[in-house]
Ligand SMILES: *[C@@H]1O[C@H](CO)[C@@H](O)[C@H](O)[C@H]1NC(C)=O
Ligand SMILES: *[C@@H]1O[C@H](CO)[C@@H](O)[C@H](O)[C@H]1NC(C)=O
C-alpha cells in the first residue's frame with residue numbers, strides 16, 4: 001500500500017502535470033477518509049457494558065452496534081437486506097440445539113432483544129405438552145423477540161406471543177443417530193431395566209420394545225428426568241416436538257399409523273417454517289440461516305455444547321445390526337419421513353444459491369475454528385480471561401471484519417443454560433410486579449410439564 005502511494009507520488013511529481021495539483025488536493029482527503037475508516041473499523045469497538053446499576057444487578061444487555069442492514073454477498077452480487085431479529089427456534093432434544101441456543105443468546109444480548117423465559121425454575125415452556133400462554137414469563141419489555149427454550153410447536157400460542165414478522169426455525173437429526181443420542185442422554189436402558197449385555201443395550205431394547213417401553217413410561221419408573229408418565233422418547237420424538245398429533249397425552253389424536261396424514265402434516269410444517277436445519281449438514285444450515293436472516297459471520301459463530309458423553313464403553317460410532325435400524329424405521333416412521341423431507345428441502349434451497357455458497361461454507365469453517373479455539377482459551381482462563389485481547393477476524397467477501405472478546409464467548413457458552421439463569425435473575429427484579437400479578441391466578445391445568 002505504502003510503496004504504491006510512494007510510486008504514484010514520484011510519478012506524479014516527475015510529470016508535473018495538472019494531475020499533480022489535483023492529486024495534491026485529493027491525497028489528504030483520501031488519507032483523512034482512510035484514517036476515519038480505520039478508526040471506525042479498528043478502534044471504536046463497542047464499549048463493555050457498565051457494571052453498575054441502581055438495583056445492583058449486572059446488566060446482561062451489552063449496548064452493541066445497532067446494525068439494521070447487512071450486505072449479503074450472493075452469486076449475483078451484493079444484496080442489502082434488513083437484519084431479521086424476531087424468531088421462534090424450536091429447541092428439540094439432542095439436535096445440537098444447545099449449541100444454537102448459545103448463538104441465539106449472544107445475538108439477543110448484543111441487540112438488547114427480549115427472550116421469552118420459562119416460568120419459575122423451569123427450563124421448558126411446558127414441554128412435552130403443548131405450550132400455553134401461561135408458560136412464558138411476562139416481561140417489562142412488552143414484547144418477545146425470541147422463543148428459544150424447549151417447547152412443542154404450538155402455532156396458535158406462538159403467533160399470539162410473537163410479532164407478526166417472526167421467523168420459524170428448527171433443526172433435525174438423522175433419526176437413528178438421534179435415537180442413539182436420546183437413548184444415552186435420557187438413560188433409557190437403565191430406567192427400562194435393560195440388563196446383561198451392556199454393549200448391546202439398544203439392540204436388547206428393540207428386541208422387546210413394547211415391554212421395555214412400558215417399563216420406561218410407567219409411573220413406577222425411577223430416575224426418569226423431566227419426562228412425564230406415558231411419554232416415549234424413542235418413538236417419533238422429533239415429530240412430537242414439531243407438534244404432530246401422536247396420541248400424547250393419552251386421548252389426544254394419533255396419526256402415527258396414517259402415512260397420508262403424516263405427509264400432509266409435514267408439508268404444512270414446511271410452509272410454516274422458513275428454515276429447518278439439519279445436524280448432519282450443520283455448516284450448510286448455518287450459512288443458509290445467515291443468508292436468510294441477513295446476519296453476518298460474527299452472528300453465527302458458536303461453541304459446541306451439551307454433547308452427550310460416551311457411556312459405559314459404548315463408542316458413539318458403534319455400528320448396530322442392520323435389522324435394528326430397519327426396525328426403528330418402522331417404529332419411528334414419522335421421524336424418518338420428517339427428516340427425509342427436510343433434508344431434501346435443505347438441499348433444494350442450497351441448490352438455488354449457486355457455487356458461491358460452498359465457498360462461503362468453506363470460509364466460515366475456517367473462521368469458526370479460530371473463534372472456537374479462542375473461546376475455549378477464554379473458558380480455560382476462567383476469571384483471568386478479561387486480560388485476553390479480543391480475537392479479530394479479517395473481512396472477507398461474505399463478512400465484515402469483526403471482533404470476539406471474552407464477554408462474547410461467555411454469552412455463547414460453554415453452558416448456554418447458565419445464561420437462562422442470568423436472564424431469569426434479571427427478570428426476577430425487573431418483572432417483579434408482573435410476576436406477582438401473574439401468580440394471583442391459580443394454574444389449574446391438568447397437563448403441566450415437569451421441567
Ligand atoms: C434495553 O431495552 C430496554 C427496553 O426493552 C431498555 O429499557 C434498556 O434501556 C435497553 N438497554 C440498553 C443497554 O440499551
Ligand atoms: C441429505 O440429502 C442430500 C441430497 O439429497 C444427500 O446427499 C445426503 O446424503 C442427505 N443427508 C443425509 C444425512 O441423509
Ligand SMILES: *[C@@H]1O[C@H](CO)[C@@H](O)[C@H](O)[C@H]1NC(C)=O
Pocket residue numbers: 383384
Ligand atoms: C480467580 O479465581 C480464583 C479461584 O477460582 C480465586 O482464588 C481468585 O481470587 C480469583 N481472582 C480474581 C481476580 O477474582
